[in-house]
Amino acid sequence: ERNLVAVERVAYSKGLPPEAISIMLEFAMSLRTSPCVRVLKCLIPATVVPQEAVVRAVVWLCVGKIPLSTQVLFIKWVLTMFDMIDAKDQLHSIYGFLFSFVTEENLVCVVMILLHLRLFRVRKLLDLQSKMGRQPFLMHLLSLYKVFCPELVTLSLPSRMKAGFRNHNSQWKSALIAVQKKNSFQVTSSVSLTVRLKDKTNPRKRKHNHLEVPALSSAVNTQTNPSSSRKLVPLVQLHSFSLLLENLHHIELPAQMGSLLGSSLALQYLDCVQDESAFLRLNFWLGHALHEEFLFCSSGVSQNSEEVLQFLDRLLSSQHFLQEGFSSTEAFLYKFLNIWDGSLLRPQILGMLSNIPVVPSSCIRQLLFEPLMQLFFTSTLFFKVDNMAAFLSEKRVENMTLSGFKDSLMELVHFVGRLASVGLQIEGCHSLLLSFILDFYETVCDMFLKYGLPLVVMPPAGVFYPALFATDPMSLLLFFFFFIRYKVNLMSAKTQEKQTEAFHISRQTYREFNHYLVVMVNCLWNSKMFQPGMGVEMEEELLVSSKVPQYWSSFDFIHHPAFLSYAVDFHHKCWPGSRNVDFNSIKPWGWYLEYLYAQGFEGLKQFVQSNISRRSTAGDGQGDGLSADQR
Amino acid sequence: MSLLKPFSKLPGLNAANILLVENEEQLQQRLADALVEETAVTVNVRLAKTLPLPLKNEKSRPRIDLVVFIINLTSELSLQSAEASLKYLDPGYFLGKVCLLVTNARNASVPPARLDTVRKLAASLHCPLLCAEDQTPDGVTNAAERLLTILKVAAGLVPMTTALYLSNLTRCTVPSDIDQQGFD
Numbered sequence: 001e002r003n004l005v006a007v008e009r010v011a012y013s014k015g016l017p018p019e020a021i022s023i024m025l026e027f028a029m030s031l032r033t034s035p036c037v038r039v040l041k042c043l044i045p046a047t048v049v050p051q052e053a054v055v056r057a058v059v060w061l062c063v064g065k066i067p068l069s070t071q072v073l074f075i076k077w078v079l080t081m082f083d084m085i086d087a088k089d090q091l092h093s094i095y096g097f098l099f100s101f102v103t104e105e106n107l108v109c110v111v112m113i114l115l116h117l118r119l120f121r122v123r124k125l126l127d128l129q130s131k132m133g134r135q136p137f138l139m140h141l142l143s144l145y146k147v148f149c150p151e152l153v154t155l156s157l158p159s160r161m162k163a164g165f166r167n168h169n170s171q172w173k174s175a176l177i178a179v180q181k182k183n184s185f186q187v188t189s190s191v192s193l194t195v196r197l198k199d200k201t202n203p204r205k206r207k208h209n210h211l212e213v214p215a216l217s218s219a220v221n222t223q224t225n226p227s228s229s230r231k232l233v234p235l236v237q238l239h240s241f242s243l244l245l246e247n248l249h250h251i252e253l254p255a256q257m258g259s260l261l262g263s264s265l266a267l268q269y270l271d272c273v274q275d276e277s278a279f280l281r282l283n284f285w286l287g288h289a290l291h292e293e294f295l296f297c298s299s300g301v302s303q304n305s306e307e308v309l310q311f312l313d314r315l316l317s318s319q320h321f322l323q324e325g326f327s328s329t330e331a332f333l334y335k336f337l338n339i340w341d342g343s344l345l346r347p348q349i350l351g352m353l354s355n356i357p358v359v360p361s362s363c364i365r366q367l368l369f370e371p372l373m374q375l376f377f378t379s380t381l382f383f384k385v386d387n388m389a390a391f392l393s394e395k396r397v398e399n400m401t402l403s404g405f406k407d408s409l410m411e412l413v414h415f416v417g418r419l420a421s422v423g424l425q426i427e428g429c430h431s432l433l434l435s436f437i438l439d440f441y442e443t444v445c446d447m448f449l450k451y452g453l454p455l456v457v458m459p460p461a462g463v464f465y466p467a468l469f470a471t472d473p474m475s476l477l478l479f480f481f482f483f484i485r486y487k488v489n490l491m492s493a494k495t496q497e498k499q500t501e502a503f504h505i506s507r508q509t510y511r512e513f514n515h516y517l518v519v520m521v522n523c524l525w526n527s528k529m530f531q532p533g534m535g536v537e538m539e540e541e542l543l544v545s546s547k548v549p550q551y552w553s554s555f556d557f558i559h560h561p562a563f564l565s566y567a568v569d570f571h572h573k574c575w576p577g578s579r580n581v582d583f584n585s586i587k588p589w590g591w592y593l594e595y596l597y598a599q600g601f602e603g604l605k606q607f608v609q610s611n612i613s614r615r616s617t618a619g620d621g622q623g624d625g626l627s628a629d630q631r
Numbered sequence: 632m633s634l635l636k637p638f639s640k641l642p643g644l645n646a647a648n649i650l651l652v653e654n655e656e657q658l659q660q661r662l663a664d665a666l667v668e669e670t671a672v673t674v675n676v677r678l679a680k681t682l683p684l685p686l687k688n689e690k691s692r693p694r695i696d697l698v699v700f701i702i703n704l705t706s707e708l709s710l711q712s713a714e715a716s717l718k719y720l721d722p723g724y725f726l727g728k729v730c731l732l733v734t735n736a737r738n739a740s741v742p743p744a745r746l747d748t749v750r751k752l753a754a755s756l757h758c759p760l761l762c763a764e765d766q767t768p769d770g771v772t773n774a775a776e777r778l779l780t781i782l783k784v785a786a787g788l789v790p791m792t793t794a795l796y797l798s799n800l801t802r803c804t805v806p807s808d809i810d811q812q813g814f815d
Contacts, residue, residue: 294737339736339746339762343773377800378759378777422800426784426792 421462
């Protein structure tokens with residue numbers, strides 16, 4: 001035990017010399033019990049890994065007495081240290097053995113990266129697939145093969161293989177980087193066969209190697225396939241859109257897919273060609289970069305550095321350009337939200353959030369809603385506001401049936417409604433939050449127009465009443481506008497429903513709307529607040545004991561707290577010099593309303609005109625009012 | 632066993648008391664400095680390494696509104712110490728007056744199993760789990776702000792919202808392994 005600790009200490013500080021590696025590796029692989037795992041974990045080489053050691057270890061692997069998890073660990077280790085193996089010729093010849101592990105599901109994801117492309121291997125895979133059916137791991141393998149030699153794999157693979165490959169090598173990698181920093185070596189972060197990031201000659205910039213979007217360069221095609229007769233033009237040589245168009249069918253993608261993120265031309269090409277293998281490679285690189293930088297970072301790396309921000313901004317603009325998000329961004333985001341503190345890179349993360357497609361409701365609850373809810377309620381007002389803004393821009397159509405999409409969207413809207421109601425309650429109906437929430441509901445309201453969806457969702461009571469009783473005029477104004485929008489949309493929905501039987505807006509929605517409208521008019525115009533059936537009901541004694549005179553008119557136009565300053569102003573204009581301000585003396589209301597319109601309350605004007613029919617008798621400001629659409 | 636009780640003393644006027652328990656005693660101080668910056672409410676911060684708290688201060692100690700356990704994920708000892716200290720809390724605290732704060736959640740050297748353990752612990756206790764970035768001053772300020780949000784509710788200073796209500800909204804759930812889930 002003590003020896004093990006000593007070895008670990010040396011390994012983590014300076015790295016083990018090659019002989020030590022071979023001895024320890026042999027030792028580890030010949031054990032059957034748990035110390036083996038610990039030994040494997042501390043095998044950090046100082047310089048190189050001798051090839052024989054690896055070969056002997058593979059021999060032990062084939063003996064078959066090692067538990068499966070250790071086998072996986074070993075292969076992951078080989079993967080991580082792949083570039084440090086001094087010679088690989090012997091390794092090449094034993095790939096056949098490694099290939100035999102393909103049937104083991106756990107090993108596949110890592111084994112295949114070690115494999116070279118050979119025709120017979122692809123054939124074997126295809127045979128296996130025909131025997132076992134379309135197993136997901138086989139599909140991954142095949143799709144990766146297709147990336148390199150498309151002509152060998154002629155199957156049609158499902159588009160957008162979404163699973164990423166687990167990037168759990170990072171524990172070693174970080175230790176490796178630390179050791180090499182001490183030994184002042186250059187680090188080449190080995191991602192996979194496809195992506196080799198540029199070797200930096202300057203060792204000091206090493207830390208952010210994996211974040212650099214590499215420059216567009218042509219692919220290094222080591223395996224010249226004589227059967228391919230097409231002349232391919234590397235993407236880097238195309239500088240203008242017209243050139244792109246000319247050569248559309250002969251373009252060769254670069255080796256480093258990450259470089260595509262930087263160039264709009266490349267993105268356009270990607271978008272129109274819709275090449276699955278290209279997307280797969282890009283997603284793989286992207287997923288790895290995001291994981292490395294944000295999910296499994298080594299300590300001490302400053303997160304808000306310029307490079308990080310630039311990278312994320314570039315990613316966001318690419319997604320915006322393509323009008324859709326990458327699947328690896330989505331996967332990363334779900335994981336990140338669980339460990340996010342709410343403030344790190346907030347604008348970028350929220351930007352990514354708005355690019356997420358609307359997914360089926362069974363997943364969305366757990367993946368997205370739970371962490372968001374937790375963050376929302378424990379964070380400050382400004383986070384809440386930012387979050388609302390993010391929800392505003394989030395609407396994207398995914399390949400789903402219409403009803404499935406509708407359901408998910410409904411759930412999203414209800415979720416936001418819930419957040420909004422409780423958020424308002426906790427923040428004391430803060431006007432900034434309220435304005436963003438109303439904005440959101442306006443967007444929801446327009447959903448019907450924009451997407452032709454038979455969907456009209458009323459805001460919950462927790463949003464309606466705070467807005468109605470808001471104490472600042474801006475909120476009330478917004479509220480009027482938004483209510484009018486709703487009415488317009490609802491009316492046009494009704495007419496459309498009569499024409500086409502395709503969609504149907506439930507009676508419930510109409511009833512809700514009518515109820516709200518009645519409440520509003522009664523409260524504001526008819527001075528019939530707090531009466532039974534008017535939404536907010538309170539006991540008579542309670543209201544009387546509050547000693548507010550004429551409490552039923554306490555929220556109408558002349559008494560509403562939001563209009564207080566205007567009422568006072570108006571009163572002064574009418575009766576200049578009078579010291580007692582009695583609002584009840586403001587009648588008829590017509591003049592007062594005109595005054596309000598002149599102050600810029602356009603929304604109020606529309607609301608009154610469309611909803612209140614006035615049979616005003618002389619001197620009495622109260623019309624009788626309701627031309628609400630009863631159904 | 633001397634339990635820390637939530638309701639055995641009277642609250643102060645417009646004041647909130649928070650107790651930060653951390654085995655390493657690294658983040659507590661910085662958090663405390665950020666917490667007392669709050670001007671709207673008088674925030675009293677008490678620091679401790681573990682529970683139970685020393686008996687000699689029992690009389691002079693005010694009523695603690697929120698107990699925060701700070702767990703550094705890179706050290707197993709931190710988690711064990713927090714788990715041991717949890718036993719010295721009166722059950723009344725678990726109605727929204729306890730909170731777990733983890734640091735270094737994004738660190739590569741943290742075994743993922745540890746975060747899962749903490750998450751399961753938080754879920755079983757029905758208390759929120761916050762993640763904090765303690766490497767930067769901004770991260771510390773943000774963590775302090777979040778703690779203040781919860782503290783104000785726990786101290787009863789936010790109308791219409793009780794600690795239990797908030798804890799229901801912010802409860803921690805244990806996500807199933809996302810890698811295995813297909814997104815189709």
